[in-house]
Amino acid sequence: MSNKVIHAIYNDDDVLLDAVKKTKAAHHHIEEVYTPFPVHGLDKAMGLASTRLAICAFLYGITGLIIYANLLNYVMILDWPQDIGGKPSFAFYQNMPAFVPVMFEGTVFFAAHLMVITFYMRSKLWPFKKAENPDVRTTDDHFLMEVGVHGNEEELVSFFQNTGAIEVKVIEK
Missing domain, CATH: 1.10.790 (Major Prion Protein)
Incomplete structure (x- = not known):
């Protein structure tokens, strides 16, 4: 099993929402999405269960x-x-x-x-916990989708570039 993840960075929340829908339709597992503000409909697009x-x-x-x-x-x-x-x-x-x-x-x-x-x-937030934000730009004006690499790496990179990502990086975790 690979320890690599892809960080696809977007600069528009609507483009991110469409990319999440396309990613789920292509049956790729989205590990996490980092946003500077809440994006309406993102939880449903990711298929997250409602909170209790x-x-x-x-x-x-x-x-x-x-x-x-x-x-x-x-x-x-x-x-x-x-x-x-x-x-x-x-x-x-x-x-x-x-x-x-x-x-x-x-x-x-x-x-x-x-x-x-x-x-x-x-949320596993307690005093003195270090931040787990992979890219500091997601606290300002960018959106990051983290997807695990389970197959052809180049194919996934081109897939995310076609979804409107302004930057796609493969990161070793």
Whole structure:
């Protein structure tokens, strides 16, 4: 198995999107695409599965809601009940309207903070990690498609030049 990859560099996002579609139609495996900004439709063109982060956000929010509801029940009803503004403190459901803002904020707090942690872990981003960007121009105005070489190298280079790439390089990984 070869350790070579082709870096096809484009200067237009529409040309890149067409090149990705042509590459997938030719049954070449796209390792990664580096872009300076999100390209609409690129994930579908690459055949990437949809993210499950929304499910995580929902579960984290439910966790925060349960924790804050139990915290309010313990602190305001069981541990130290007080008569605040004439409201009874005998049961949780009697004070529920006063607890809704606190439970909402707890839900948002848990969902937001745990989603950031999940995103960083899933993306393998942590402090002091070196950047994995193969070409610094992809942070400014160029787009790079990385495709593994599994066959005739010259044929792949000419294929990517025909897709509109302004530069095609074969890199040893």
